[in-house]
Amino acid sequence: MAEPQQDRSRATRRRLLDAAVGCLAELGWTGSTVSVVAERAGVSRGAAQHHFPTREDLVTAAIEHVTDERLAQLRADLPALPPGYDRTEHVVLTIGEMYAGKLFRAALQLWVAAASDDTLRAKVVPLEAHVGREAHRLTVEALDADESHPGVRESVQATLDLARGLGLANVLTDDTKRRDRVLREWARSLHRSVHEAG
Amino acid sequence: MAEPQQDRSRATRRRLLDAAVGCLAELGWTGSTVSVVAERAGVSRGAAQHHFPTREDLVTAAIEHVTDERLAQLRADLPALPPGYDRTEHVVLTIGEMYAGKLFRAALQLWVAAASDDTLRAKVVPLEAHVGREAHRLTVEALDADESHPGVRESVQATLDLARGLGLANVLTDDTKRRDRVLREWARSLHRSVHEAG
Numbered sequence: 227m228a229e230p231q232q233d234r235s236r237a238t239r240r241r242l243l244d245a246a247v248g249c250l251a252e253l254g255w256t257g258s259t260v261s262v263v264a265e266r267a268g269v270s271r272g273a274a275q276h277h278f279p280t281r282e283d284l285v286t287a288a289i290e291h292v293t294d295e296r297l298a299q300l301r302a303d304l305p306a307l308p309p310g311y312d313r314t315e316h317v318v319l320t321i322g323e324m325y326a327g328k329l330f331r332a333a334l335q336l337w338v339a340a341a342s343d344d345t346l347r348a349k350v351v352p353l354e355a356h357v358g359r360e361a362h363r364l365t366v367e368a369l370d371a372d373e374s375h376p377g378v379r380e381s382v383q384a385t386l387d388l389a390r391g392l393g394l395a396n397v398l399t400d401d402t403k404r405r406d407r408v409l410r411e412w413a414r415s416l417h418r419s420v421h422e423a424g
Numbered sequence: 425m426a427e428p429q430q431d432r433s434r435a436t437r438r439r440l441l442d443a444a445v446g447c448l449a450e451l452g453w454t455g456s457t458v459s460v461v462a463e464r465a466g467v468s469r470g471a472a473q474h475h476f477p478t479r480e481d482l483v484t485a486a487i488e489h490v491t492d493e494r495l496a497q498l499r500a501d502l503p504a505l506p507p508g509y510d511r512t513e514h515v516v517l518t519i520g521e522m523y524a525g526k527l528f529r530a531a532l533q534l535w536v537a538a539a540s541d542d543t544l545r546a547k548v549v550p551l552e553a554h555v556g557r558e559a560h561r562l563t564v565e566a567l568d569a570d571e572s573h574p575g576v577r578e579s580v581q582a583t584l585d586l587a588r589g590l591g592l593a594n595v596l597t598d599d600t601k602r603r604d605r606v607l608r609e610w611a612r613s614l615h616r617s618v619h620e621a622g
Contacts, residue, residue: 252540253540254536254537254539254540256454257540331539334536334592335536335539335540337592337595337596338452338532338533338536338595339452340596341452341529341533341595341596342450342451342452342455342533347596350596351596351597354596354597358593377609377612380605380606380608380609380610381609381613383602383606384586384606384609384610386589387586387589387590387593387606388582388585388586388589389589390588390589390592390593391584391585391586391587391588391589391590391591391592392585392589393589394532394535394588394589394592395556395585395588397535397536397539398535398538398539398545398548398549398552399549399552404581407578408578408581408582408585410578411575411578411579411582411617412578412579412582414575415579415613415616415617416613418613418616419609419613
């Protein structure tokens, strides 16, 4: 009888993590209390607090879990990517999409709240470092980039920084069309820097 | 006797705007009430409310005024810029610095709060459009870029989006060294796209 209960507990945890991402993206840090998230997840407040004693625990676990899962999906798609320039463009557009969605908006709320909250900052700084490292590693692999060539590492990093900036521009208004044009132009420059450097 | 009073009123307004930027950057939107800003500015709450009836009025006026002033300073520096590649690098590093400072951190708090506050959003969306337009226009001029060439407009926009993304990466930790490397490499790509296109 232990196993179904473990499954139930995992499912509850999972619902809480998804609900926390949705709450953060829509209501911000101030609105995303454990009670609000529990209600959205259809879980009692007591059960929520059993899994996550504090709001800091809940929301940082949510961003970490959902990001790791998204990166794992993208990694699983790597073998199907086309070769050559099409690959670079596909990777750049995919990264742009990732930073234009709900997960980025949720993470942004957390990052920005941490700027004026030392308890939260202590949890968010290592999370940001982890997410940044994993996103960078995956992008290098996806672009088939050789970071031992001068400038390649910085061009890969710039791709992620650019996507973050475009994500921010998409928070208050739908910036899809402009983003698409900017990313396609950047893919041309990036391909030159990464694969035609000399 | 009207003039000294006008001067005093202007000075009070100015102190409130500067204090609002500082409060937003350090305390976030939630912490930046008219009372808190007035106290920081050394102005009575009544006087503050005479100038700015609501917190929304105060903080959006602050971001607009301080940004316009910063952009005007940068515009005044244009005639002294060096020619050629040095100019591109100087412009890229200057934009990077602008988004790494207090003004960007304050604007970021406002943008992000507006994502879950419709009253604030209605004021911030036109402000974002105004600031974006002016920053773009100045960057085109500073880079001596000809936007009628294919891809040039997008490369200029990407420079501002990149700087915004780097600004975000600088909110919780000091990212100065990495930013400098990324921007110098970016300047090389950008110079190629803007001045060696063909």
